[in-house]
Amino acid sequence: MNNSEPEIPLSEPMRRAWLDSDERSIVYRKGDVVLRETGPWAKSVHAFLRHLESVGFDGAPKIVGSGFADDGRETLSFVQGEVINPKPFDVEGVEALGRMIRSLHDASASFEIEDDSLWPPFFGRDLGGPDRIISHCDVAPWNVVSVDGLPAGLIDWEYAGPVDPLVELAQAAWLNLRLFSDDIADVEKLSPVEERAEHLRLFLDAYGLSASDREGFFNTMLEFVMCDTAYQADEAGITNDSNDQEALWGLAWRARSGAWLVRHREIFERTILA
Numbered sequence: 001m002n003n004s005e006p007e008i009p010l011s012e013p014m015r016r017a018w019l020d021s022d023e024r025s026i027v028y029r030k031g032d033v034v035l036r037e038t039g040p041w042a043k044s045v046h047a048f049l050r051h052l053e054s055v056g057f058d059g060a061p062k063i064v065g066s067g068f069a070d071d072g073r074e075t076l077s078f079v080q081g082e083v084i085n086p087k088p089f090d091v092e093g094v095e096a097l098g099r100m101i102r103s104l105h106d107a108s109a110s111f112e113i114e115d116d117s118l119w120p121p122f123f124g125r126d127l128g129g130p131d132r133i134i135s136h137c138d139v140a141p142w143n144v145v146s147v148d149g150l151p152a153g154l155i156d157w158e159y160a161g162p163v164d165p166l167v168e169l170a171q172a173a174w175l176n177l178r179l180f181s182d183d184i185a186d187v188e189k190l191s192p193v194e195e196r197a198e199h200l201r202l203f204l205d206a207y208g209l210s211a212s213d214r215e216g217f218f219n220t221m222l223e224f225v226m227c228d229t230a231y232q233a234d235e236a237g238i239t240n241d242s243n244d245q246e247a248l249w250g251l252a253w254r255a256r257s258g259a260w261l262v263r264h265r266e267i268f269e270r271t272i273l274a
Contacts, residue, residue: 005031006035008029015144027156029078033077033156035073041118042074043118044114044117045096046067047117049157052104055110060136060153060154060157066137080145080147080149081153085140085144090144093150094177096152096206097152098199099241100152108134112252125230128220129164129221131164132163135165138158140171145156166213167220170221174224179221180260182260183256184256196266204217218265218268229254229255232250232254234249
């Protein structure tokens with residue numbers, strides 16, 4: 001890292017789960033190095049990222065140097081590409097995303113967890129069944145980096161840790177395939193529900209999800225939507241006196257998405273089980 005290069009902010013000041021309610025964190029880029037604040041779990045997350053590099057998964061940032069700058073911020077390689085959010089992926093992008101997540105889960109399978117491992121807080125840890133892998137845990141469109149319109153990598157590994165792979169797959173499907181209600185679909189010019197259901201099937205096909213795991217996948221996705229909505233309300237400290245428009249909108253679109261999915265359950269389940 002060239003110390004003479006300026007630090008360029010990559011994000012607005014953002015709330016982080018491990019910061020006090022009035023604290024904010026900014027991610028910076030210095031040349032080809034990303035600097036960001038982290039927590040006591042950094043050693044465990046870095047061990048996982050080093051493992052991914054060692055087994056050939058190239059969709060994650062690499063640890064730079066010791067992993068830490070002199071001021072304690074972590075140092076990661078800058079992942080080249082663009083974040084196309086909120087533009088939806090086309091069919092090729094949907095399939096590429098499914099394959100990338102499968103590659104991540106396969107790469108994670110051989111990771112040996114140390115007894116003293118520590119992981120950042122994430123509400124999804126307790127969701128799903130007993131099977132757990134270490135993974136990204138926030139495969140949202142704002143964390144997917146694309147090259148030529150196709151997903152090529154994941155950034156912001158700040159929630160990495162144990163997760164049911166089907167829960168992470170459900171999270172990625174809901175957010176990246178933009179399975180949102182009609183008001184957002186109108187604004188973003190999203191495809192009709194039948195076409196998005198077909199995209200979901202193609203996404204699961206590309207991942208290689210088995211027929212037996214598809215049986216309960218819609219419910220897993222719906223459970224994640226509900227729990228994410230509750231988590232966002234808790235994180236924002238929403239009460240009957242709240243007037244934070246950004247936080248309230250975040251709850252509104254999530255809740256409406258859940259209701260929209262319930263209304264179209266038959267279409268989605270019929271399509272992904274076909």
